[in-house]
Amino acid sequence: MNGSSIALLGSTGSIGIQTTDVVRSLGRRISVLSAHSNIKLIEEQIREFNPAVAVMTDDSAAKELKIAVSDTDTKVYSGANALCAAVEECDCETVVNAVVGFAGLAPSVSCIKSGKRLALANKESLVAGGSFVTQLARNNGVEIFPIDSEHSAIFQCMLASSNCSKEVEKVLLTGSGGPFRGKGVSDLEGVTPQEAINHPTWNMGRKISVDSATLMNKGLEVIEAVRLFDITTDDIEVVIHKESIVHSLVRFRDKSIIAQMSYPDMKLPISYALTYPERVYNELPPLDLTAVSSLTFEKPDTDTFKCLKLAYRALEMGGNATAALNGANEVAVERFLNLQIGFLDIPRCVEAALDAFVPTEATYEGVLDADRQGRSVASSIDRKHR
Ligand code: NDP
C-alpha cells in the first residue's frame, strides 16, 4: 500500500460503485473495501482492486466471502468494529465513507482519530455526530471533504472568498424537490415505496431516495451544512430547483452570487473530494446551457413536506437532538420500506421522537443515547396512514 491509496467504505452501494469508477479512471489504489452483505459485488471488486483488507459488517456474509476469496491476498474481517479497526490500521491517505446511515458514524470517528483525510458521503455522520465530529476533526487537524453534491458545490463556491466568516451572506442550498414535488398532503396518502424511490434526477440508494421524497434529505443537508461550514440556519436558504443543474450557490456580502453547475452526476463531487485542490479531466458531458434553456427556482412546501421543518426544529433544540431526529428517521424509513407504516407516518414518527426528547450534550455517548431514544420512539408509533 502506498500513501495515496484509498479506503472505500460502503463500496457496493450507489456512491461506492461510482467511487470505484472514479478510482479506476484516476488510477488510484484501494487498500480497504467494505460492504454489509453483498458478497457477489464485493468479490468482483476484490478481484479487480486487490485490497489488503475487505470488511463485511454482516458476520455470516463475512464467512462466505472468506471462502469465496481464499485464493486472493485479501484478508476478510467481519463486524462493525472491524470496519473501525481497518480504517485506523490501514496505510491509506483518504477514507471515502459511503456507508448508509448511522452505521457510518463510528468509522468517520476512527478516520478522524487516525488523522486521515475524510471524503464524506455519509451525511448521517455529521447529522447525528454533530459538533462532536466537527470538533474532533478540528482538534486532529483533519479536513472533511464533502461528497454530497450540494456541499461540494458550497465548498467550491466558498473558495471564491478570502474570508468566508466575514464575507458569506447566504448559502443557497438547492434541492430537486424529489418525486412528489408539487403534490399536496392528500396526494401523498398511500404512495408506495416504489413511487417514493423513483427519483426524477438522481439514481441513489433506497434510504436517501425516500429521504429525498419526504424532503428529510434537504433537512439533513441543512444540518450537514451548519456543521461543515460552521454557519447558522439563518445563513441558509433552501431553494427547490427541479432541474438539478445548479448544485448550490453562495451569496457574498457584496451581493455577488457564485454557483456551481453541471449535469447531475455524483462522479464529479466524488472526484473533486479525491483530487482537491486539483481538478482533473473526466469524460462527463459538458453542460449545454442552451439545451437546458431554463432553470427554475421555488420555495419548498414545508406544510406538505414536514420533515424539512423537523430538521430545523432539531437544530434549534440543540445538543444531541439531531441524533434523535436522525435515528427516528432511519427507523421510520425502514418501516415505510417494509410496508409497516405509510409515507405520511414518517414525519409523525420523527415528530413524536422530538416531542419526547430532552437534549443533552453532543458527546459521543450523548449521540449514541439520542440515537437509541429516537429509534425507540419511532418504532413504537402506530400506523395512521396507508
Ligand atoms: P446504498 O444503500 O446504495 O449503499 C450503502 C452501502 O453501505 C453499501 O455498500 C452497503 O452494503 C453498506 N451498508 C449497509 N448497511 C451497512 C451497515 N450497517 N454497516 C456498514 N455498511 C453498511 O447507499 P448510497 O450509496 O445511496 O448512500 C451512501 C451514503 O451517501 C448515504 O449516507 C447517503 O445519504 C449519501 N449520499 C448518497 C448519494 C447518492 O447519490 N446515492 C448522494 C449524496 C449523499 P451492502 O451493499 O452489502 O448492503
Ligand code: MG
Ligand atoms: Mg445531496
